[in-house]
Structures are given as structure tokens and as C-alpha cells.
Amino acid sequence: MSTSAHLSPEQLRTLFLFEELSDGQLDWLAERGRTERRPAGGVVYGEGEPATCFFVLLSGAIALSRVLHGDDVEVNRTDQRGVYSGATRAYLGDRVEQRYPHTLRAVTDAEFFVLPANEFAHAVQTWFPMALHLLEGLFFGTRAANAIISERERLMALASLSAGLTHELNNPAAAAVRATAALRERVAGMRHKLAMIADGRLDGTELHRLVELQDDAVQRAATASALPALAAADAEDAVGDWLDEHGVAEGWDLAPTLAAAGIGVPWLTTAAGTVGEDNLGPTVRWLVYTVDAELLMGEIDDAVTRISRLVGAAQQYAQLDRAPQQTVDVHTLIDATLTMLQAKIPSGVAVVKEYDRELPPIPAFGAELNQVWTNLIVNAVDAMPAGGTLTIRTWREDALLVVEFTDTGTGIPADIRPRIFEPFFTTKPVGEGTGLGLDISYRIVVNKHHGDIRVSSQPGETRFRVCLPAGAQDEIS
Structure with a gap:
């Protein structure tokens, strides 16, 4: 990493993010910001580190990645001048945890305009008070709505299972x-x-x-x-x-x-x-x-x-009297979930189990994995209103334990497949789905267990594949 002189106000105005600022505001940014150069392949910041700076790309190409079951998965790559990343939520202050949500790397030699997080927060709070209120409302409102609807989704699922x-x-x-x-x-x-x-x-x-x-x-x-x-x-x-x-x-x-x-x-x-x-x-x-x-x-x-x-299946499903994290047999969890969902699986849907009984127990949050199985099984059944076959397979793939749910339903159209894990996105009619089932499943598998969840679909064959670390993990959070 190398640092050079500050950019001039005129240079800052060439960036689309700052082009509408006043001369005084540009002077303020020019005084407090700095430029940094990173060599190709260098890490600008790492996922989970304290978010201390706001970065604007001046030249070069960058890539954003996230860690999924121990591997860096690239989620975006660009060489567009003026794109920004880093401490983008600094204006929220201590009300949210200020950490980088992903890793930023320089694909080629790259140069950035860098502004300390506290200075970026001050600029947003002082220069854009109305926008600040709108952003705060959007962030906290969405988070609160997400929490309420997520809780409602859980209660509805519990009510359905209880019935x-x-x-x-x-x-x-x-x-x-x-x-x-x-x-x-x-x-x-x-x-x-x-x-x-x-x-x-x-x-x-x-x-x-x-x-x-x-x-x-x-x-x-x-x-x-x-x-x-x-x-x-x-x-x-x-x-x-x-x-x-x-x-x-x-x-x-x-x-x-x-x-x-x-x-x-x-x-x-x-x-x-x-x-x-x-x-x-x-x-x-x-x-x-x-x-x-x-x-x-x-x-x-x-x-x-x-x-x-x-009753035993219900206890296994809810993981009553068990520690939140424990060593579990995924087959026992799946069987308990199927037992709990018997009333929701029509007689026209055949359930086929192809278990690899040699798979070892894994450290996991059993109750939350049961929620994942529930969401995937219910979605598969809903996709087969006229009947069909749900096949549940397990096997080991290198360091991963894989659980696959395959249904013979209508399939997921290719144009909406990239969105199915988005919060509130649903293909069901209004009032029949909250769009949180797969989002919750994704967060449980990826964020909670450091695993991955993948989907492939065509008419007559939709596969959801859950990949979980098969070995002992030092930390699951």
C-alpha cells in the first residue's frame, strides 16, 4: 500500500458521487481524504474487520467476495471509476455494528480515494439531513419489518406444525x-x-x-x-x-x-x-x-x-432440552421433520430417502437446521400440487456433508432463480407467502453454519442442495 497527496476539489468533482457538491464541501473532502494505491491481488479490507474507512475507486479493477464454507466466493467485479465501498453505514453510528460485510481486493493495480469513517459519517449527517432521515428510516424500518415478518413467519410455521x-x-x-x-x-x-x-x-x-x-x-x-x-x-x-x-x-x-x-x-x-x-x-x-x-x-x-x-419426533424437531449447538445426525433431524410434516404432505406425494448412513455427526444448531428442512420440504410439496416425488439424498463431498432435496414439480423460471433467496421475494399469490422461508434458510446455512445452499431447476426437476462442513469447526456463530 502507498499513500499520495490529497486530491484537489476539481479532481473530486470528476467522480459521480461528488459532482453535485458545493465548492466548500469539496474543499472539506479534499482536506480530510487521501489517496491510496494497492497492488494487483492486494486486500484492501477483509470481511468482518472494523469498518474504519470509506473507499472510492479512482483507477484499476476491484472484486468483492464473501466467505462461504471456508472459500472466498466472488460476488462482484468492476473497473468503473467512482464506485464506492467500505464503511457505507458509518452514518448510523453505534446503533449498528460497524464491520465490513465483505472482502475488497484489487484485481489490478488500483488507486482509491479514502475517507475515514467518522468523517464520512459527519458529512452525510451534516450535509444531507433529509436524506439521512430517509436512509435511517429505510434501514431501521426494513430491519424492524424483517424481524416482525420473520417472527410472524416462524409463528405461522409453528401453528401449522402444531395443527x-x-x-x-x-x-x-x-x-x-x-x-x-x-x-x-x-x-x-x-x-x-x-x-x-x-x-x-x-x-x-x-x-x-x-x-x-x-x-x-x-x-x-x-x-x-x-x-x-x-x-x-x-x-x-x-x-x-x-x-x-x-x-x-x-x-x-x-x-x-x-x-x-x-x-x-x-x-x-x-x-x-x-x-x-x-x-x-x-x-x-x-x-x-x-x-x-x-x-x-x-x-x-x-x-x-x-x-x-x-412426541419424540416433536422433541427432536424442536431440540428441546438440548444445547443450541451440538453434534447432530442430519438423518435424525430430517426424519423428525418429515414426521412433523406428515399432515402437510399429501398422499399423492411420494417421499424417497437415499441416505448415506456412513456420514458422521456434525456440529450444528439442530433446531435451526430443522427449520431449513421444513422450508425446503414445504416448498417442494407446494411445487407438486398434482402429486409427484420428493427425493432426499445425503452424501459426502470432500470436506462437505451434502443434503439434497429434489422434487418433480413445475420448476423455477430461470429469470427469477437469482432472486429466490432475497428477503420478501415470493412466487406465491398474495397472502400465501412472505418470501422469508428461503432467505431464513440461506442465513441459517451460510451465516450460521458457514455452509452453502445451491439450487438448480428445470420443469420436472428442482434440486436444492445444502452443503455443511463435515468436520469439527472451531467456531459456529
């Missing part, structure tokens, strides 16, 4: 309630029929054999396989006929339960020999109640297990 989770929980919960009520009736019937059997008509040995029959019936019911429709009908007819022949009332009502439990004519013949013909009717009903009770307990167990899994 879906409530719906998913309601089904097994209602099934458990119904099964419990039916089980109560069956247990009451079992007590009543057992009292009729054991009122002195059977001795201890016969009662013991009856209990053995009960245990065998329960075991058969637990291991019975579902029969084809015709075979099941034949088994029910055979059991019903046998019951009618042996004087058991309403055999047609008992036969389906016995046949479904794998209890056929040979087994019933053995039971009749154990308890005798006189006690056969109450015995068969008692055994039917027993089998019904076992099946109902199986329904309750299944329903409660489903509820437990849903």
Missing part, C-alpha cells in the same frame, strides 16, 4: 380411548362369565385346565396371522357351525373373533372336553372376552407407542 401434530396425535389418542372403553366392557364380561363357570360347577383341576386354555387362546391370538378374505370366511363358517351344533347361542357373533385368533374346531373340541357341554357356552364367551381383551390391549399399546414416537 399437524395435533391431528397426528388425535388419531392414536382417540383409538386408545375407544379401545380402553371396550376393554373395560370385556373385563366386566370376563368377571361375570367366570363367576358363572366357577360357581361350584367346576372343581379345582378343571379350573386349572380352563386357565391353561385361556393362556393358550391368548398366545394363539398374539401370534395369529391375518387370513385371506375367503379363508377367513371359511374359518368363521366352520367355527360358527360348530358352535351352533353344540348349543352355544349367537355363535355367528363369536365366530369372527375366535377365527381371527386362530382358534378353530379342534381347539374348541378340546375345550368342550375340558369343561363339559353344560359349561361350554359361558366358557366360550369368557374365552372370547379374553381374546378381545388381548387384542384391545394390543391396540392400546400400538396407539401409545405412536403417541410416544410423535
